Amino acid sequence: MVINIAVVEDEIEYSNHIKEYLHRYEKEYGETFHISTFRDGDEIALGYKSQYDIILMDIQMQFMDGMRAAEKIREVDTEVIIIFITNMTQYAIKGYQVDALDYVLKPIDYFSFSTRLERAIGRMKNRVRHYITISVKGGTVKLDISDVCYIESQRHNLVYHTRDSQYVTTATLKDTEEKVYRLGFCRANKGCLINLEHVDGVWEGCARVNGENIPLSRSRRNAFMEALTNYVSEVIK
Amino acid sequence: MDTFADIPRIYTAVAEWAACLVYILMMKRRFKGVMFAGIALAALIIQSLFLVLTDEVIIVLWIPCMIVAVLLMYLFIYICGERSKTTAGFLCVKAFVLAEFAAAFEWQIYRFFWPEDEAPVWIRGLFLVAIYGVVFGLAWLEKRYYPEHVHVRISRRELMSAIIIGVAVFTISNISFISSNTPFRGRYEYEIRLMRMLVDLGGLAILYAQSIQISELRVRRELEAMHNDLYSQYQQYQQMKDSIEMLSQKHHDFKHQIGLLRIMDSDEKRNAYLDEIEKEVGFHEIQNKTGNHVLDTILAGKAMYCSRNNIKLTYVADGKLLSFMSTMDICSIFGNVLENAIECEEKIEDVKKRLIHLTVSAQKGFVLIKVENYFEGQIEFTGDIPKTRKKDKRNHGYGIKSMKHIAEKYNGTTTISAAKKWFEVKILIPLPEQV
Numbered sequence: 019m020v021i022n023i024a025v026v027e028d029e030i031e032y033s034n035h036i037k038e039y040l041h042r043y044e045k046e047y048g049e050t051f052h053i054s055t056f057r058d059g060d061e062i063a064l065g066y067k068s069q070y071d072i073i074l075m076d077i078q079m080q081f082m083d084g085m086r087a088a089e090k091i092r093e094v095d096t097e098v099i100i101i102f103i104t105n106m107t108q109y110a111i112k113g114y115q116v117d118a119l120d121y122v123l124k125p126i127d128y129f130s131f132s133t134r135l136e137r138a139i140g141r142m143k144n145r146v147r148h149y150i151t152i153s154v155k156g157g158t159v160k161l162d163i164s165d166v167c168y169i170e171s172q173r174h175n176l177v178y179h180t181r182d183s184q185y186v187t188t189a190t191l192k193d194t195e196e197k198v199y200r201l202g203f204c205r206a207n208k209g210c211l212i213n214l215e216h217v218d219g220v221w222e223g224c225a226r227v228n229g230e231n232i233p234l235s236r237s238r239r240n241a242f243m244e245a246l247t248n249y250v251s252e253v254i255k
Numbered sequence: 256m257d258t259f260a261d262i263p264r265i266y267t268a269v270a271e272w273a274a275c276l277v278y279i280l281m282m283k284r285r286f287k288g289v290m291f292a293g294i295a296l297a298a299l300i301i302q303s304l305f306l307v308l309t310d311e312v313i314i315v316l317w318i319p320c321m322i323v324a325v326l327l328m329y330l331f332i333y334i335c336g337e338r339s340k341t342t343a344g345f346l347c348v349k350a351f352v353l354a355e356f357a358a359a360f361e362w363q364i365y366r367f368f369w370p371e372d373e374a375p376v377w378i379r380g381l382f383l384v385a386i387y388g389v390v391f392g393l394a395w396l397e398k399r400y401y402p403e404h405v406h407v408r409i410s411r412r413e414l415m416s417a418i419i420i421g422v423a424v425f426t427i428s429n430i431s432f433i434s435s436n437t438p439f440r441g442r443y444e445y446e447i448r449l450m451r452m453l454v455d456l457g458g459l460a461i462l463y464a465q466s467i468q469i470s471e472l473r474v475r476r477e478l479e480a481m482h483n484d485l486y487s488q489y490q491q492y493q494q495m496k497d498s499i500e501m502l503s504q505k506h507h508d509f510k511h512q513i514g515l516l517r518i519m520d521s522d523e524k525r526n527a528y529l530d531e532i533e534k535e536v537g538f539h540e541i542q543n544k545t546g547n548h549v550l551d552t553i554l555a556g557k558a559m560y561c562s563r564n565n566i567k568l569t570y571v572a573d574g575k576l577l578s579f580m581s582t583m584d585i586c587s588i589f590g591n592v593l594e595n596a597i598e599c600e601e602k603i604e605d606v607k608k609r610l611i612h613l614t615v616s617a618q619k620g621f622v623l624i625k626v627e628n629y630f631e632g633q634i635e636f637t638g639d640i641p642k643t644r645k646k647d648k649r650n651h652g653y654g655i656k657s658m659k660h661i662a663e664k665y666n667g668t669t670t671i672s673a674a675k676k677w678f679e680v681k682i683l684i685p686l687p688e689q690v
Binding site: 107108110111112113114115117118119120121123127129130133134137140217218219220221226240243244246247248250251254 | 573
């Protein structure tokens with residue numbers, strides 16, 4: 019799997035430095051990068067088309083600063099991981115405004131650079147798409163797992179709820195739970211598996227999923243909340 | 256002692272075994288599944304065989320046999336539960352008195368319906384299962400309401416008083432069966448049995464009260480310790496706040512002095528150097544503005560400590576998200592979590608590897624607080640709390656406990672993990688405005 023990385027840095031010296039570290043990382047961790055370099059924020063932000071997995075970006079640049087560029091990029095791409103490389107910590111701590119929760123301080127030290135990058139790549143890989151094939155009346159359906167909000171058991175059937183439709187299949191919740199457990203699903207109560215990706219909030223003992231309130235049973239609440247906490251912190255940008 | 260029919264020993268054995276099982280199931284077990292079932296079955300067989308075989312022993316050996324029976328119960332509990340010797344002993348006393356009561360109670364009721372012990376075997380069996388089921392089922396409720404005493408370490412003194420209660424109950428309830436010539440002897444079989452049952456019930460109540468008292472004492476002590484921790488974090492915060500204010504003042508003076516220096520010296524290079532310093536000063540001044548004053552202060556204080564100790568502390572924090580939390584609570588959460596991380600980093604030799612990264616961010620309807628720090632070697636956990644290498648072991652864990660406690664107060668959850676060289680504390684709290 020080739021990881022597309024953009025380096026946005028106006029000082030050539032730093033830019034080369036980062037590239038050198040990236041090449042070193044490739045060798046040490048056995049990854050393959052496709053690296054593109056930009057000299058200013060506007061170069062990457064104008065006409066941006068979600069083509070990168072990770073963007074390493076300086077904050078202070080001449081025409082369009084890193085924050086502004088990140089805002090522009092986020093309008094198009096909510097998934098890309100943005101890591102600021104800066105000595106302007108007072109701006110970097112505001113990275114949450116553009117979903118950039120990590121930064122590397124200048125002067126860049128290889129060790130901290132590589133560990134931050136490793137963690138970013140780890141989170142990125144967690145977000146790989148998974149599909150599940152289920153048999154429904156008159157055929158089979160292939161669902162992108164992240165489209166499924168929750169799975170509910172109704173008598174002998176399972177109902178897969180997506181944002182705007184439902185699919186009924188015959189299977190047991192227990193077997194399905196084993197299958198989708200690793201994909202970020204968790205039991206909320208006796209008859210319901212929730213995709214943690216779709217939990218918008220927890221309120222008065224209910225998980226809010228796609229506008230619906232699904233009760234969390236007393237015995238499962240703690241385990242559910244722990245799974246959710248781990249899930250949320252694994253997938254942040 | 257053989258003037259009337261006493262409880263068949265096999266029933267007593269089953270009661271003793273079942274009572275042990277009730278308490279073992281309340282504890283964290285060492286074995287699970289088939290292994291546990293095997294051990295439990297073996298315990299049942301041993302207990303039954305022992306009691307049945309010693310049924311006819313002479314009166315002198317009766318007490319030693321009783322002691323061995325209790326020891327067998329103790330072994331069963333100690334082997335299966337992941338607990339200290341004293342806790343196992345305490346639970347053993349409780350199990351023994353519970354078993355005595357269950358057996359006496361069942362016998363009493365059975366003899367009421369079948370005074371001559373004439374019920375067919377299968378009815379006899381069903382009756383036993385039903386009555387034991389009710390008694391042990393009720394005992395099981397203890398787990399729900401007062402679970403703490405099974406989880407805490409019982410002190411020697413607490414164990415001693417439980418043993419004294421147990422022995423007293425046993426002596427009084429059985430004295431009529433050993434000797435017929437005591438002031439406590441009932442005149443008729445029915446009264447003797449009734450008295451035994453009531454004494455056992457009394458013993459059970461006393462032990463139950465003792466358990467509750469132990470639990471409450473522990474909870475209170477824990478709360479006190481957590482409160483102390485909370486207070487000390489708050490005090491630290493106050494001190495930090497004062498010194499940071501003083502520092503800002505100094506910065507201001509410093510800038511003023513640079514201005515003066517500039518007028519006195521016109522050397523260009525010197526000026527450039529002074530520009531640099533000025534930039535630095537300005538930089539420090541506007542640093543740490545997360546949108547929450549309390550968080551700003553804590554971070555500034557910890558950042559100062561970190562830079563003195565060559566720890567690289569970085570953070571991305573939206574402090575505004577914490578506005579629903581009290582000052583004390585913010586102090587405790589961030590003070591503790593950073594203190595822990597710093598303690599861990601200080602042990603790392605290579606200063607380049609001393610890394611801490613903190614984020615506070617909104618994730619849908621939650622605020623996620625995440626602190627990760629690099630570590631080397633192994634981190635051992637006791638339960639879900641990492642073990643300390645601090646000298647002061649007694650007060651350890653209250654920092655993390657109080658952090659967890661606060662998260663829970665806001666309906667949040669804390670998870671702690673150590674994997675791939677990174678130690679992580681994650682706290683997820685639902686945002687209150689989200690309805």
